[in-house]
Structure formats: C-alpha cells, structure tokens
Amino acid sequence: MFAQENAIFGIVAPAVHKLRKDLLSPLFSRRAVLGLEPLMQSKVDKFCIRLSERYDKGKASNLFFGYASMAVDIINEFCYGRCPEGLEALSDDTFESPLVMSTRHSINWTLWVYREFWWIRELVVNLPERLVNLFTPSNTWTVVMMNSLENMVDDMLRNPSVCKESSHPTIFGRFLNCDVSGGQRLLLRETLIQEAMGFIMAGSIELSSALAYGTFHVLNDPKVHQRLIEELVVAFPDPNNAVSFEILERLPYLTIVSTSAVYSHLDEFVYPGSNQFRPERMAYMELYMAFANVFRRFDMTIHETTSGDFKWKEYFGPGFVGRPLHAFTKPRAEYRAGSH
Numbered sequence: 001m002f003a004q005e006n007a008i009f010g011i012v013a014p015a016v017h018k019l020r021k022d023l024l025s026p027l028f029s030r031r032a033v034l035g036l037e038p039l040m041q042s043k044v045d046k047f048c049i050r051l052s053e054r055y056d057k058g059k060a061s062n063l064f065f066g067y068a069s070m071a072v073d074i075i076n077e078f079c080y081g082r083c084p085e086g087l088e089a090l091s092d093d094t095f096e097s098p099l100v101m102s103t104r105h106s107i108n109w110t111l112w113v114y115r116e117f118w119w120i121r122e123l124v125v126n127l128p129e130r131l132v133n134l135f136t137p138s139n140t141w142t143v144v145m146m147n148s149l150e151n152m153v154d155d156m157l158r159n160p161s162v163c164k165e166s167s168h169p170t171i172f173g174r175f176l177n178c179d180v181s182g183g184q185r186l187l188l189r190e191t192l193i194q195e196a197m198g199f200i201m202a203g204s205i206e207l208s209s210a211l212a213y214g215t216f217h218v219l220n221d222p223k224v225h226q227r228l229i230e231e232l233v234v235a236f237p238d239p240n241n242a243v244s245f246e247i248l249e250r251l252p253y254l255t256i257v258s259t260s261a262v263y264s265h266l267d268e269f270v271y272p273g274s275n276q277f278r279p280e281r282m283a284y285m286e287l288y289m290a291f292a293n294v295f296r297r298f299d300m301t302i303h304e305t306t307s308g309d310f311k312w313k314e315y316f317g318p319g320f321v322g323r324p325l326h327a328f329t330k331p332r333a334e335y336r337a338g339s340h
C-alpha cells in the first residue's frame with residue numbers, strides 16, 4: 001500500500017523485521033531519546049519564533065502545517081543529521097514548504113485503491129509521471145518528496161561520513177553502518193529510499209495530526225485551557241528558559257493532554273515493555289515539548305476552525321478532511337521570541 005515492502009514499516013517476515021528493528025533499537029532507548037532533547041528544543045524554539053513573526057504581521061498561523069514543519073525538520077535531523085539542502089520546513093512562517101505539502105498530499109484516496117489492488121500500484125509506478133499527475137494532481141507533491149529523498153540518500157551513499165558529523169546518532173548513520181566498525185553498508189539504495197520515505201511520513205503525519213487535534217480541543221474548552229496554563233506557569237515560570245522533558249513528563253495535566261491526543265499509545269497491551277523499540281517514545285517527547293512551549297509562550301485563539309474540520313477519513317491513520325487548524329498566536333508579555 002505504501003511501497004514499504006523492504007522498510008521497517010512494511011517488512012512482513014518476522015526474522016527480517018527483527019534484524020531491522022534490532023539495528024535501530026539503540027536509537028529509541030529512553031537514554032538515546034533524551035539525548036535528542038537539545039535538537040527538539042531548538043526546533044520548538046524556531047517554531048515559536050515563526051508563530052511570533054506571524055502574529056506581528058497580523059496574521060493567523062496554520063498550526064497544523066506549523067506542527068508538521070517542526071516534525072519534518074526534527075525527523076530529517078534525526079535521520080540524516082541535517083535538513084535536505086534548501087528544504088528546511090521551518091524556514092518561513094507560511095509553513096507550506098515542499099516537504100510538508102508533499103507528506104500531507106501523499107495521503108489521499110489512492111491509498112484505498114492500492115490497499116485493495118496492489119497490482120494497480122505496480123502499474124501506476126511504471127506509468128509516465130505526466131499521465132499519473134493527470135488523474136492524481138497531488139502526485140506532483142509525491143514526486144517532489146521522492147526526488148528530494150533520493151538526492152538525500154545518494155548524497156549519503158557518496159559521502160557516508162556526513163552522518164558521523166552530527167551531534168547525535170542518526171537513523172541513516174545506523175543504516176549506513178557509520179557508527180559500527182568496518183563501515184560496511186547494510187542496505188541497498190532502493191531499501192534506503194523506502195526507509196527515508198517511511199520515516200518522513202511516520203515522523204510527521206501522525207504527530208502533526210495529534211498536535212493539531214490536541215491544541216484545538218484545549219483551546220476550544222476554556223476550563224481545560226486555563227488548567228493547563230496554570231500548571232505550566234508554575235512548572236515553567238520563565239517561558240524564555242525552557243524546562244527539561246524530565247520535568248514536563250511529570251506534569252499530570254500536560255500528561256493527560258498529551259496522551260489524550262494519541263489514545264492508542266496509552267494501551268500497555270498494544271505497546272508493552274519499556275526497553276523495546278518504540279518510535280512513539282520519541283513522539284511523546286515531541287508532544288510534551290511542543291504542547292508545553294506553545295501553550296506557555298502564546299495566548300492563542302482559534303481562527304475560523306471548528307470541530308467539524310476534524311472529521312476524518314481512514315488512511316491507515318486518521319486524515320482530517322476539513323480546514324487545517326488556524327489560530328492567532330499572541331506572544332505572552334513575558335515571552336520574548338528569539339531571546340533564548
């Protein structure tokens with residue numbers, strides 16, 4: 001369905017899946033994820049600067065795309081140690097960068113067809129691009145994403161040492177075996193491209209949906225909003241000096257807000273074990289940090305978005321069908337964006 005047969009997301013054979021999972025597990029231990037905190041905080045800070053700039057222009061922000069921009073830049077840095085050349089999603093305050101638009105538009109009705117009829121997908125991938133674009137205009141975005149990911153993978157294959165230069169271990173560093181002696185390549189180019197596609201989709205779509213959904217419901221209920229702000233003001237007194245995830249994860253109300261945004265992940269039956277490979281652990285850190293910083297730093301009001309905009313269609317994960325969440329993001333008096 002997602003052209004992920006050889007990537008961790010789609011591998012069916014348990015033995016092969018286990019090998020890939022074992023390769024990545026060290027990057028998803030609690031300790032390793034805590035090591036990503038400076039990276040995440042820097043992206044959250046940048047996102048807050050963009051929200052502030054947008055407000056100064058008198059404009060509402062597209063928070064859904066904004067969260068997606070933050071998530072895309074985080075997952076790219078986690079995968080490659082950098083954002084693809086010229087494709088940093090948080091580079092402007094419209095949040096409509098090519099990677100955000102392409103991840104969002106790749107989730108469409110064609111997935112339903114491909115899920116039921118795998119051979120149609122095989123047919124389509126072999127058709128000329130212009131023909132495919134005719135009946136699915138959003139394919140132009142998928143092509144943008146594929147091209148940039150292919151360039152990224154080729155770049156890393158040409159010069160695998162770049163993944164050693166990052167301040168934290170990277171997913172492609174593991175795939176390219178950079179941090180294991182011998183420097184031997186483990187995966188074929190085509191598999192690496194599938195992994196690149198899988199990680200950018202997995203790392204941005206569910207997360208931005210959860211963040212937008214959670215933000216809307218907090219803002220839409222003044223009592224919930226007030227309670228969250230009260231808790232954050234005590235735990236996070238100066239919004240210019242971020243507090244650590246280890247403090248945030250102990251806040252009871254922030255925990256309720258963050259976990260309510262992704263119900264299924266609360267279920268110990270579905271995600272048992274604290275030492276196993278759980279990408280969602282990283283996602284929790286992003287959720288806590290984004291919610292805490294955005295709510296603490298901005299006095300937000302929903303702009304022309306209603307609960308009806310959160311009606312969703314099932315595309316493996318939920319895809320909202322309405323207008324993406326928009327809000328005016330007024331910086332609180334004590335917050336000076338960019339000062340930290």
Ligand code: HEM
Nearest residue numbers: 008009010021199202203204206207210262279280282283
């Ligand atoms: C709120 C955010 C997220 C949600 C709700 C979510 C949800 C899911 C779900 C339901 C699955 C399928 C699990 C299964 O088949 O048992 C999954 C798998 C996966 N997710 Fe996420 N995810 C989120 C964030 C992320 C992030 C940030 C990453 C990347 C770092 C990621 C990478 C993956 C990968 C690689 C798999 C396949 C794991 C495997 O097959 O072993 N996800 N996710």
